Amino acid sequence: MATITGSTGHDLPHHGGGGHGHDHDVSYLHPKGGFFAIVWDWMTTVDHKKIGVMYLVAVLFMFFLGGVAALAVRLELFTPTVIDTSTNQVISGQWLNIGESWADGNNTYNRIFTLHGVIMVFLFIVPSIPASLGNFLLPLMIGAKDVAFPRLNLASWYVYLFGTIFGIVSIIQGGVDTGWTFYTPYSTMTDAEHWRVVWMITAAFILGFSSIFTGLNFVVTVHKLRAPGMGWFDMPLFVWGIYATAIIQVLATPVIGITLLLLLFERLFHIGIFDPRLGGDPVLFQHFFWFYSHPVVYVMILPGFAIISEIVTTHARKNIFGYRAVAFSSIAIAGIAFIVWGHHMFASQGEVASAIFSALTFLVAIPTAVKVFNWTATLYKGSIAFTAPMLYALGFLFTFSIGGLTGLFLGCLATDLHLHDTYFIVAHFHYVMMGGTVIAMIGGLHHWWPKMFGKMYNEFWAKVGFFLVFVGFNLTFFPQFILGTQGMPRRYASYLEQYTFLHQLSTVGSWVLALGLFTHLFVFVQSLVAGRKAPPNPWGSLTLEWTHAASPPIEHNFHHEPIVTHGPYPYDDVLPAQTRPGEFILPDPLPAGKKAH
Amino acid sequence: MATIDLGHAATHQRPDDPSLPPYKRYRAAAHYRDRDHEFDAVKMGVWLFLATEILLFSGFFVGYAVMRMLHPEAFRAGSHHLDWQWGLTNTVVLLVSSYTVACAVRNAQLGQQKLLKTNILITMACGFVFLAIKFIFEYSKKYREGLLPGWFYSYPAAGDPYEPMWWGIYWGATGIHALHVTVGIGLFMWLFSGALRQKYGPEHYTAVEGVGLYWHIVDIVWIFLFPMLYLIH
Numbered sequence: 001m002a003t004i005t006g007s008t009g010h011d012l013p014h015h016g017g018g019g020h021g022h023d024h025d026v027s028y029l030h031p032k033g034g035f036f037a038i039v040w041d042w043m044t045t046v047d048h049k050k051i052g053v054m055y056l057v058a059v060l061f062m063f064f065l066g067g068v069a070a071l072a073v074r075l076e077l078f079t080p081t082v083i084d085t086s087t088n089q090v091i092s093g094q095w096l097n098i099g100e101s102w103a104d105g106n107n108t109y110n111r112i113f114t115l116h117g118v119i120m121v122f123l124f125i126v127p128s129i130p131a132s133l134g135n136f137l138l139p140l141m142i143g144a145k146d147v148a149f150p151r152l153n154l155a156s157w158y159v160y161l162f163g164t165i166f167g168i169v170s171i172i173q174g175g176v177d178t179g180w181t182f183y184t185p186y187s188t189m190t191d192a193e194h195w196r197v198v199w200m201i202t203a204a205f206i207l208g209f210s211s212i213f214t215g216l217n218f219v220v221t222v223h224k225l226r227a228p229g230m231g232w233f234d235m236p237l238f239v240w241g242i243y244a245t246a247i248i249q250v251l252a253t254p255v256i257g258i259t260l261l262l263l264l265f266e267r268l269f270h271i272g273i274f275d276p277r278l279g280g281d282p283v284l285f286q287h288f289f290w291f292y293s294h295p296v297v298y299v300m301i302l303p304g305f306a307i308i309s310e311i312v313t314t315h316a317r318k319n320i321f322g323y324r325a326v327a328f329s330s331i332a333i334a335g336i337a338f339i340v341w342g343h344h345m346f347a348s349q350g351e352v353a354s355a356i357f358s359a360l361t362f363l364v365a366i367p368t369a370v371k372v373f374n375w376t377a378t379l380y381k382g383s384i385a386f387t388a389p390m391l392y393a394l395g396f397l398f399t400f401s402i403g404g405l406t407g408l409f410l411g412c413l414a415t416d417l418h419l420h421d422t423y424f425i426v427a428h429f430h431y432v433m434m435g436g437t438v439i440a441m442i443g444g445l446h447h448w449w450p451k452m453f454g455k456m457y458n459e460f461w462a463k464v465g466f467f468l469v470f471v472g473f474n475l476t477f478f479p480q481f482i483l484g485t486q487g488m489p490r491r492y493a494s495y496l497e498q499y500t501f502l503h504q505l506s507t508v509g510s511w512v513l514a515l516g517l518f519t520h521l522f523v524f525v526q527s528l529v530a531g532r533k534a535p536p537n538p539w540g541s542l543t544l545e546w547t548h549a550a551s552p553p554i555e556h557n558f559h560h561e562p563i564v565t566h567g568p569y570p571y572d573d574v575l576p577a578q579t580r581p582g583e584f585i586l587p588d589p590l591p592a593g594k595k596a597h
Numbered sequence: 598m599a600t601i602d603l604g605h606a607a608t609h610q611r612p613d614d615p616s617l618p619p620y621k622r623y624r625a626a627a628h629y630r631d632r633d634h635e636f637d638a639v640k641m642g643v644w645l646f647l648a649t650e651i652l653l654f655s656g657f658f659v660g661y662a663v664m665r666m667l668h669p670e671a672f673r674a675g676s677h678h679l680d681w682q683w684g685l686t687n688t689v690v691l692l693v694s695s696y697t698v699a700c701a702v703r704n705a706q707l708g709q710q711k712l713l714k715t716n717i718l719i720t721m722a723c724g725f726v727f728l729a730i731k732f733i734f735e736y737s738k739k740y741r742e743g744l745l746p747g748w749f750y751s752y753p754a755a756g757d758p759y760e761p762m763w764w765g766i767y768w769g770a771t772g773i774h775a776l777h778v779t780v781g782i783g784l785f786m787w788l789f790s791g792a793l794r795q796k797y798g799p800e801h802y803t804a805v806e807g808v809g810l811y812w813h814i815v816d817i818v819w820i821f822l823f824p825m826l827y828l829i830h
Contacts, residue, residue: 145628148638216645224638225628254649258656262769269747271765273660278747279671279759284663288656556627 046150052136117180129303143227156213163206215249241306256292304440316382329367392443399435424484455531468516475509620798674756675763694723705802
């Protein structure tokens with residue numbers, strides 16, 4: 001039967017022809033001329049790989065900024081603020097006070113945690129995996145030369161940059177204290193003499209378009225640009241995850257667009273639809289807001305799921321357990337995402353609505369659990385290599401499961417009313433967003449690092465980094481579950497004496513976590529500077545980006561358009577000797593006529 | 598074969614003969630197999646974009662429904678200020694333009710260059726007529742009377758204390774729609790300049806098709822806005 005390599009004959013003469021040995025064979029990272037030429041080349045590139053790398057740099061920088069804000073928040077909470085009740089002067093324990101009075105300090109705290117939320121949600125985690133790894137890998141994994149609309153892809157990055165500028169303007173003018181959710185009527189009244197809230201809302205509005213562009217691009221790419229022979233169920237599960245994400249991006253983001261636009265009208269013209277004084281309904285804003293912002297939490301987590309499927313199969317050398325179940329569960333999550341937004345409003349909407357939303361919320365657990373069970377079953381009797389990516393995948397199973405299961409507590413009406421707006425919520429969504437998405441992203445970055453930059457990373461220090469991140473993360477957020485059940489409310493700059501120990505554990509945890517993340521930064525920089533050259537397929541993976549593309553890939557990804565003859569994970573059908581790490585093109589791994597998944 | 602194919606042949610089989618009109622020489626981008634492949638992908642992209650447009654306007658429709666339920670009197674009072682005759686006229690103008698843009702797509706498919714240009718021009722003109730009616734006979738009048746959104750509302754005899762909210766929705770929804778019409782006019786200018794250079798024909802009419810679809814959505818949104826704002830009393 002056909003070898004995996006081959007040409008369909010559709011290649012343009014000047015784009016095909018492996019072995020010609022001219023400039024189409026060079027890596028996409030190969031510098032084109034002098035410094036300014038290189039900068040110009042990157043700034044005007046329509047290559048999905050370069051745009052993916054540009055997005056990666058941008059989102060990691062934002063992660064750093066948001067992380068600094070988080071450390072500041074944790075620092076403030078290291079000790080409770082002690083004030084002299086007769087004069088309202090701070091005696092001790094207010095770490096962030098850049099103003100004069102106690103209130104100034106609290107104000108600073110509010111602005112910093114809002115900054116943390118806005119940066120992490122809009123600038124980091126929404127674009128994080130899809131726009132960086134997704135952009136880089138999606139075309140490679142389906143055997144395409146690029147995404148469907150390369151210029152729209154570049155536009156997406158510039159729109160992201162443009163939106164960021166508005167955010168920075170807002171921050172320079174003093175930042176906002178609305179929380180990332182911009183709840184009305186507070187967001188339409190606070191700082192009435194300033195424009196900074198308007199700039200921040202504008203920033204979020206503009207950033208939505210970059211998300212839509214990316215999502216739209218990916219949906220069309222998956223539908224139209226799969227290599228010959230690649231059916232829907234031959235796609236790697238990473239592609240399924242990114243596809244489900246992209247659907248949500250396209251269908252949910254316009255709603256936040258109009259919501260923020262109406263919020264701007266509300267703030268600038270006071271049209272009144274969200275303002276109770278003018279006859280409006282602030283809960284309507286919450287409905288609008290969460291109609292986007294609940295689906296968008298799946299924009300954050302589905303790409304994390306997508307990465308884990310690739311890591312567990314490759315590093316355990318096992319076919320995925322229940323391919324279709326994992327694939328469809330992504331789509332199911334994307335669908336359910338749109339009907340559960342009301343669970344953010346159990347305390348503000350009617351009882352019947354709350355009961356319905358509560359019931360629907362429990363549905364999310366089903367496809368999510370399918371995934372977790374299937375990954376675990378994949379590991380069973382696998383040949384597990386404890387590489388850094390695999391450690392991250394295992395860490396993900398642990399932390400994400402905690403995040404997911406505590407979500408069920410919160411989906412339950414009676415429990416939720418007790419835990420509403422406490423640190424339990426904070427811990428829950430950090431276990432999902434950080435313990436899920438960020439952990440998966442770091443694992444994915446290590447997994448694909450050799451492919452993206454052609455260099456191996458230092459496995460030892462990467463493992464040290466994992467250890468620090470894992471311990472630091474749990475130390476930061478696990479105490480917050482306990483704080484929450486004990487009644488510690490979120491968004492306060494200080495707390496009662498009795499919570500001091502757990503808050504201090506959490507703050508110390510944040511330092512360990514930061515140390516772990518800097519270790520990874522060191523690992524990546526060290527790899528770029530002095531890393532060993534990566535072979536095309538260091539993990540012996542069987543998906544196209546490893547078997548058919550160089551490390552780093554050539555500009556047009558493949559010498560020939562690949563013809564796909566098997567599913568993404570036929571590890572069970574391949575002799576270990578055939579997939580020795582480091583081999584480039586595999587011999588045909590399957591008996592004739594057999595199509596495995 | 599190369600000169601009469603309808604775009605089904607792979608791109609590299611087509612001669613790069615400079616005597617051929619540009620639409621026959623069109624080559625798909627390098628990451629597509631051929632022009633059909635590219636056409637399908639672009640068309641799907643446009644449809645997805647249209648879905649986002651509908652979701653964008655859905656905010657106004659939902660907002661309208663909820664607020665109308667809360668303050669029916671305010672909405673009735675506000676709606677009385679609108680002249681349904683101008684609204685109807687604009688509906689007819691947009692329906693005509695939707696017909697002409699559909700004709701333009703057909704002209705491009707059949708290679709009728711002259712009709713293509715004519716239909717693009719008529720559609721564009723309809724866009725201008727729509728905006729002219731909107732601005733000259735509606736917006737400026739409302740502006741002078743002080744029938745403005747929210748805090749800018751200064752009409753002396755408000756029918757209901759919550760009427761300013763109605764004007765917020767009216768100006769917001771029709772304003773965003775007018776913005777879409779303006780963008781559409783820009784797109785038709787771009788199409789016209791392409792048509793002058795014979796860029797669209799049976800082998801390649803992706804842009805005409807895409808802009809046409811966009812214009813239909815602009816029309817459809819208005820068809821919902823018109824009864825919602827002008828007719829329901």
